Amino acid sequence: xxxxxxxxxxxxxxxxxxxxxxxxxxxxxxxxxxxxxxxxxxxxxxxxxxxxxxxxxxxxxxxxxxxxxxxxxxxxxxxxxxxxxxxxxxxxxxxxxxxxxxxxxxxxxxxxxxxxxxxxxxxxxxxxxxxxxxxxxxxxxxxxxxxxxxxxxxxxxxxxxxxxxxxxxxxxxxxxxxxxxxxxxxx
Numbered sequence: 718x719x720x721x722x723x724x725x726x727x728x729x730x731x732x733x734x735x736x737x738x739x740x741x742x743x744x745x746x747x748x749x750x751x752x753x754x755x756x757x758x759x760x761x762x763x764x765x766x767x768x769x770x771x772x773x774x775x776x777x778x779x780x781x782x783x784x785x786x787x788x789x790x791x792x793x794x795x796x797x798x799x800x801x802x803x804x805x806x807x808x809x810x811x812x813x814x815x816x817x818x819x820x821x822x823x824x825x826x827x828x829x830x831x832x833x834x835x836x837x838x839x840x841x842x843x844x845x846x847x848x849x850x851x852x853x854x855x856x857x858x859x860x861x862x863x864x865x866x867x868x869x870x871x872x873x874x875x876x877x878x879x880x881x882x883x884x885x886x887x888x889x890x891x892x893x894x895x896x897x898x899x900x901x902x903x904x
Contacts, residue, residue: 719787720794726752727779727798734775741775754782775799862901870894 726748734741742764749755755763767777776796783795817823850863870890877885 720791722752723783723787723791723795724798727783727795728801730775730779731799731802739774745775745778749778749782754786866894866897866901869897 730741730744730748734744746757746760749760750757763778763781764774767774767781770777776799779795779799780792784792787794818827846867850860850867851858870893873893874885874890
C-alpha cells in the first residue's frame with residue numbers, strides 16, 4: 718500500500734506543480750504532511766538539503782521521502798512518479814514540434830528569434846563580466862585582478878582555436894579560471 722501511496726502522491730506533485738521547484742513546495746508539503754511521511758520541521762530541513770544538492774528539488778525530495786518510507790523501491794517509485802508527467806509532456810511536445818518545424822512560418826519565427834537569443838546571451842555575459850570586475854565593497858571600485866583574469870580567459874578562449882585547431886572545452890576554461898582565481902586571490 719505504501720508503494721501505491723508514494724506513487725500516487727508524487728504523481729500528483731508531478732502533474733500539478735507549476736512554476737518551478739519553489740512553486741511546487743506547497744504542493745509537496747501538502748502531500749508529504751497529509752500522508753504523514755515527514756513532519757513539517759523535517760520537511761523544512763529536507764528542502765534545505767535538496768536545495769544544496771545537485772538536481773531538481775522535487776526529484777531530490779521524492780527520492781528521499783520514497784527511500785525513507787519504503788527503501789530503494791519506494792525511492793524509485795516516488796522519483797519516477799514525480800518526473801513521469803514532465804517526461805510525457807516533453808514527448809508529446811517533441812512529437813508536435815517534429816511536424817511544426819517543417820512549417821515555413823515556424824521556420825521564419827525561429828530565424829527571427831535566433832538574433833534575439835544571441836543578444837540576450839551576449840548581454841548577460843557582458844553584464845556578468847562587468848559585475849564581476851566591480852568590487853562589492855562599501856565603495857564600489859574596479860577590481861583589477863578580476864579584469865586580468867577575464868582578459869586572460871578571453872585570450873585563452875579566442876587564442877586556443879588557431880593553435881589547437883579546435884575550440885577549448887568550457888570545462889577546461891572553468892578549471893583554468895579556478896586556478897587563476899586561486900593564484901590571484903590566494904596570494
